[in-house]
Amino acid sequence: MDIKDIISMVFIGGGLFFFFTGVVGLLRFPDIYTRMHALGKCDTLGLLLNVVGLAIYNSSSLTSIKILFIAVFILLTSPVVTHIIAKITYDSGIKPWQKDNS
Amino acid sequence: MIDFFIFVGVLLCVLITFIFYRVFAGPTLFDRLISMGVIGTKTLVLLLLIGFIYKRPDMFVDISLVYTLLNFIGVLAITKYLRRYKTDGY
Amino acid sequence: MIVDGIIILMGYILTFLILFTFWCIFSGYFDAFHLLLGVICSIIVTIFSSHYLFPEPITIESIKRIGRFIGYIPWLIYQIIIANLQVVYLVLHPRMPINPKIITVETTLKDDISRVIMANSITLTPGTITVDIKDNTFWVHSLSDASSSGLINGDIEQKVKTTE
């Protein structure tokens, strides 16, 4: 158990925390748009932290670079997916949940 | 460290069980779609963790990369269908 | 005439270099046979798809622009972390103090790439998701009052403008 392991454990623990909040948000929030906030943000950062933690733990540099490429792909694709689903939802006429209605 | 990875993997599996509630209950199709997306990211991390548990991460990273891209392409294909045939959300 | 040719060739060369770097990283073999295969594959893909990656001719200005965009990334990551902490606060708060609504934001950004950067930044930063873009108007779904205030006073737009 050296310092590298502890750093990667901290990163992975942080990622798990964000995953956990993302899932809680997915279950608690009232409508699809608000749930998308939980998906688009917590999930992205959680995965980013997990991936960086694993890349730090890994010893071979080439594999670490490949693992970091996963993080780059996620950063590029995640907002696009969130935006596309939001647009499709809006086009199909689902109205956002308002505070006054409840 | 391997015990820690197994622990993280089990925690992720518990989280996936909770997301399945949204897949069953989600009122609209889009809820189910984003829930499956969230499950996809969890399985991606699980795959990397399995690679580290077996101490062969170099083989498993390639599959994770394919996972990442296919998650994206699958959502794109489904939304392309939904743009053609509009739904009222169900 | 010669300058035009060099500019068109630059796009091909850059695409080839990017593809070949990816090949080297993903294959992991560095002997002559695998590198030769990589060169052949990269050239074939370059011929077919260079115009997708660089639709406009490359000038010194566009290379400078990529440099400015790389300078923009640290600020974006900082914003992503703030966004997450805000969403975490909203999710874990027992009464969930959310007030979701859709707001419209006008932008003065001219070209498409800036708008894409702007839209993706909005989606990644505190409590806001870009729902739709038409001409100069962004439809943005915001989660709470605090999250939409940062967008209305135009911080993100100022930041994106520096990359232009």
Place this chain on the structure above:
Amino acid sequence: MVWQLDLFLLVFIIVLAILSLVVKDLLLSIILLGGYSFFMALIYAEMGAVDVSFTEASVGAGVSTIFMIVALYFTARFVRRDVKTKKISLAGLILASLTALVMIYVADAMPDWGNPQAPAHLHISDRYIEKSQIEMATPNMVTTILADYRGYDTLGETTVIFIAGIVCLLLLGTATQRLKHNYDTKI
């Protein structure tokens, strides 16, 4: 094998498989089948079959999802109300459960996972491991076995797949022409 993960993953697989059959919406069924393929790839990876897992992830989750969506363009998403759905036939149910029982009974006689004394590991594997590098000079042993030692087997398989592909193309081709024809005549 990590049994803690296996327990969860196998339950997820069963849940997703049943759900994708029960659901009335074809698009949702496709989404669920994509998730099923992802979990299946995870299980293959966990059993150490990385190449099978790679194929499952790219073909099962990627290509076949897209193909099924393309097929969805030619049909409807929901069951029509006026068409009566068939009830579960008793004979089929009995046959399926009997087959399942026989398979569970037989599975008990299989060698344990990773057992070095299993028949598959005793006879010919040693020769493949020792000689394949010398005889064929291909770095990947699975490729050597499939393409060199069992070349005729693989040729037969590819022929079958090739014929299936041609038949699919023929069927889809006529379907598109018919659609186009209907479209033209309507106008």
